[in-house]
Amino acid sequence: MMAMFRTTRARIMLVVIFLIALLVTWPLRAAFNIFGLKDMGVAARSLRGPIWWGGAEELQIRGVQLGTVDVFLSPVQLLVGRVRIDIIRRLGDRDDITGAFTLGFNRRGVDDVTGSVALGAPLAPLPVSRVEFEDMTVHFSGDMCTRAEGRVRARVPAIFSGLGLANGLAGDVRCAGDAVELPLVSQSGQEQLSVRLKQDGSYEATMRVRTSDPLLGVALGANGFQNVNGEQVLRTVGRL
Numbered sequence: 217m218m219a220m221f222r223t224t225r226a227r228i229m230l231v232v233i234f235l236i237a238l239l240v241t242w243p244l245r246a247a248f249n250i251f252g253l254k255d256m257g258v259a260a261r262s263l264r265g266p267i268w269w270g271g272a273e274e275l276q277i278r279g280v281q282l283g284t285v286d287v288f289l290s291p292v293q294l295l296v297g298r299v300r301i302d303i304i305r306r307l308g309d310r311d312d313i314t315g316a317f318t319l320g321f322n323r324r325g326v327d328d329v330t331g332s333v334a335l336g337a338p339l340a341p342l343p344v345s346r347v348e349f350e351d352m353t354v355h356f357s358g359d360m361c362t363r364a365e366g367r368v369r370a371r372v373p374a375i376f377s378g379l380g381l382a383n384g385l386a387g388d389v390r391c392a393g394d395a396v397e398l399p400l401v402s403q404s405g406q407e408q409l410s411v412r413l414k415q416d417g418s419y420e421a422t423m424r425v426r427t428s429d430p431l432l433g434v435a436l437g438a439n440g441f442q443n444v445n446g447e448q449v450l451r452t453v454g455r456l
Contacts, residue, residue, distance in 0.1 A: 244270035
């Protein structure tokens with residue numbers, strides 16, 4: 217009887233050891249597929265290592281390039297029924313970024329994003345070159361925005377003389393029904409950029425410039441702005 221008990225216990229221990237070894241060596245690529253990150257628009261040119269301490273080369277989310285990052289799965293979040301996959305790149309330059317993709321019961325989003333990404337091409341024809349995030353968290357439940365916090369700053373290249381955009385346009389993110397809204401304003405208040413982004417990546421954006429400078433008005437008009445009630449306005453829609 218004791219021999220049988222020891223054999224059974226040994227078999228259980230072997231199964232446990234096997235499962236732990238399987239989890240430790242679980243490929244990052246397989247985890248991306250199982251957790252549904254592709255459904256969030258997350259992709260990479262290559263994924264290396266296990267999910268617990270892997271790496272992603274040319275990581276992107278809905279076409280927005282995040283570059284090469286280290287990737288970590290949080291075991292603590294798994295214990296409470298959530299998936300949190302952290303990404304980190306700290307090289308000491310403006311392209312550094314930290315944050316996480318999070319998934320739970322009927323919930324998905326990003327958490328604690330701090331860093332800077334190039335967004336010139338995805339937001340064209342808006343004159344935005346980079347967007348900087350400061351501790352930004354956005355959650356969607358189904359199609360509805362359920363949580364949005366943190367700060368965003370949009371950088372505009374110096375192609376228009378006369379605009380007071382040395383410090384970009386900044387504001388706090390917030391939920392607005394089925395979209396997350398970014399109401400961004402310049403330091404002078406003369407330039408405003410409003411962006412509404414939905415869970416599927418579709419967005420609406422409007423940039424407004426209040427100016428009485430005719431030369432600036434002509435320059436803005438040549439770049440797609442239209443005069444609306446004394447303001448230069450550029451509206452665009454698209455999908456990331």
